[in-house]
Amino acid sequence: DQQVKQNSPSLSVQEGRISILNCDYTNSMFDYFLWYKKYPAEGPTFLISISSIKDKNEDGRFTVFLNKSAKHLSLHIVPSQPGDSAVYFCAAVDNFNKFYFGSGTKLNVKP
């Protein structure tokens, strides 16, 4: 049973607009969440993270929001750029330091 879910397999956004990628989880014991970006033929690279004690973390154009009561996190990219086109994975970490990944969302930013 998947404990981390990304229900949108793909998302298409116009350059300059906001991209919002969503992720839901079921295990309330997860205490750390991460977003990874993956280009074809490359491994996932770390993008941004958030601890369960926070509800927002911002790094430049990227902001991650965490809603613990809804067990939901989202990644906002604004403004979106064509170079942001990639597959985005969310991941959650339990207190044994084990990672659980979502299935990914393919973002396409159109020029």
Add this chain to the structure above:
Amino acid sequence: GAVVSQHPSWVICKSGTSVKIECRSLDFQATTMFWYRQFPKQSLMLMATSNEGSKATYEQGVEKDKFLINHASLTLSTLTVTSAHPEDSSFYICSARSLDFPGPNEQFFGPGTRLTVL
């Protein structure tokens, strides 16, 4: 820095043969390496965790005799799929962590290996 490579990037083999996949940390010493498997349109699923010089810890449902993991040095871990069958066809990806990078976000991924078993 913190580059992880995998070899080969893709492999096709006949059913019943064994395939070895290498995972190397190129510019750091990886005290822990992880092996994941990804089916199409599904998430990365952790198969096993290996610490240098000790036996790998396998996740529930992963056959340790089928997926042999060796972490013989601080820069190399290998995954051998023994007696491969078509259902083993998948995307295998490794990641590595170091004591020098203790944060949970400090897990560096290789580019993955596409295995196709005919």
